[in-house]
Amino acid sequence: MKNLKNKTIPYGRQNITDEDINAVVEILKSDYLTQGLKIQEFENAFANYVGSQYAVAVSNGTATLHLNSIALGVKPGDKVITTPITFVASANCVRYCGGEIIFADIDPKTYLLDINAVRKILEADTKKEIKGIIPVDFAGRAVDLEAFRQLADEFDCWIIEDSCHSRGGFFIDSQGEKQHCGNGKFADLAIFSFHPVKHIATGEGGMITTNNEDLYKHLINLRTHGIQQDFSKRIFDDSLWYYEMQELGYNYRLTDIQSALGYSQLKRADQGLAKRRELAKTYQKAFINKTYIKGQSGVVEGHAYHLYIIEVEKRKELHKYLRDQNIFAQIHYIPCHLMPYYRDLGWSEGDLPMAENYYKHCISLPMFPTLTTEEQTFVIETIESFFK
Numbered sequence: 001m002k003n004l005k006n007k008t009i010p011y012g013r014q015n016i017t018d019e020d021i022n023a024v025v026e027i028l029k030s031d032y033l034t035q036g037l038k039i040q041e042f043e044n045a046f047a048n049y050v051g052s053q054y055a056v057a058v059s060n061g062t063a064t065l066h067l068n069s070i071a072l073g074v075k076p077g078d079k080v081i082t083t084p085i086t087f088v089a090s091a092n093c094v095r096y097c098g099g100e101i102i103f104a105d106i107d108p109k110t111y112l113l114d115i116n117a118v119r120k121i122l123e124a125d126t127k128k129e130i131k132g133i134i135p136v137d138f139a140g141r142a143v144d145l146e147a148f149r150q151l152a153d154e155f156d157c158w159i160i161e162d163s164c165h166s167r168g169g170f171f172i173d174s175q176g177e178k179q180h181c182g183n184g185k186f187a188d189l190a191i192f193s194f195h196p197v198k199h200i201a202t203g204e205g206g207m208i209t210t211n212n213e214d215l216y217k218h219l220i221n222l223r224t225h226g227i228q229q230d231f232s233k234r235i236f237d238d239s240l241w242y243y244e245m246q247e248l249g250y251n252y253r254l255t256d257i258q259s260a261l262g263y264s265q266l267k268r269a270d271q272g273l274a275k276r277r278e279l280a281k282t283y284q285k286a287f288i289n290k291t292y293i294k295g296q297s298g299v300v301e302g303h304a305y306h307l308y309i310i311e312v313e314k315r316k317e318l319h320k321y322l323r324d325q326n327i328f329a330q331i332h333y334i335p336c337h338l339m340p341y342y343r344d345l346g347w348s349e350g351d352l353p354m355a356e357n358y359y360k361h362c363i364s365l366p367m368f369p370t371l372t373t374e375e376q377t378f379v380i381e382t383i384e385s386f387f388k
């Protein structure tokens with residue numbers, strides 16, 4: 001086994017090229033560091049990429065979720081369903097608006113929100129308190145949103161697709177058509193994050209996509225203090241200096257500096273995605289017949305491979321063993337309902353057995369476009385040597 005010991009291998013890493021750097025420098029030399037033209041250019045390119053009509057660039061992924069909860073009218077007493085196997089932000093956004101989160105269990109084969117579990121919860125909701133569903137394209141695997149849309153319509157719920165892991169991912173619908181994550185066909189709103197471990201890095205950053213014009217216009221105002229951005233919609237005045245705050249909003253803008261970086265990254269995002277899919281194939285091939293593997297991400301059409309996950313026994317020991325070889329594997333995620341904050345709200349161990357069992361065994365292996373063949377081979381061989 002080749003020794004790469006003095007080089008750390010993280011589970012994810014951004015890829016910044018000279019072209020990206022030049023794009024940022026250009027903005028730094030320009031008149032507008034924020035609220036310039038680059039934001040809209042990035043939004044248009046992003047909407048075009050995912051196939052949605054509208055896109056709203058926002059300061060980070062969590063802020064996109066917060067604005068979505070406001071735009072969809074979440075208020076105290078409302079309930080919203082999501083998966084426990086996600087980053088806590090997917091659930092927290094409902095709490096920001098005083099709503100209640102109901103975690104539904106996952107399907108152990110896909111690691112995604114189990115639609116049958118969601119249906120059961122909706123059927124038991126005789127008081128009709130549940131207003132929405134937040135499915136997550138976890139690890140980069142696209143949720144079957146066509147099925148979720150049918151269910152949501154049956155119970156009069158909205159859908160926010162948390163696509164933070166799945167830029168470029170898709171599922172195949174009942175007509176055999178590719179439906180790209182965030183294309184707005186089934187979900188009311190979809191969200192993306194540009195945190196450096198995700199597919200596109202802007203430092204901090206996020207994007208909302210939608211096909212709903214009313215929601216789009218509302219989000220544009222909410223992002224900038226609730227100040228009406230459409231001059232023709234002003235109520236009291238039409239002077240050039242005049243601006244009008246019509247509701248309580250925030251400063252959740254993305255800067256032009258970040259937008260330039262995101263726009264530049266988006267241009268070669270498909271290359272990165274192809275590389276991730278290649279790495280996934282190599283992992284799958286290496287582990288497919290190994291008895292120590294209890295489950296793995298596998299090779300699934302449309303998977304965007306933000307993460308490559310395997311399930312093993314002795315996960316904690318393997319994690320430590322890899323760490324000793326400078327391989328920084330990660331665990332995604334500690335189930336949200338087991339966080340002290342959500343335990344205080346009444347959740348406890350045993351509530352969601354599939355998610356909890358998954359958490360005992362899962363480990364995310366290094367997965368990013370610049371991972372070299374040599375590094376991936378070292379990761380695979382180190383795992384093999386642990387189980388020998």
Ligand SMILES: *Cc1c(COP(=O)(O)O)cnc(C)c1O
Nearest residue numbers: 060061062087089090164193195
């Ligand atoms: C990263 C992430 C978020 C939050 O995005 P930030 O940009 O870090 O605020 C939300 N949901 C999921 C599934 C994520 O992975």
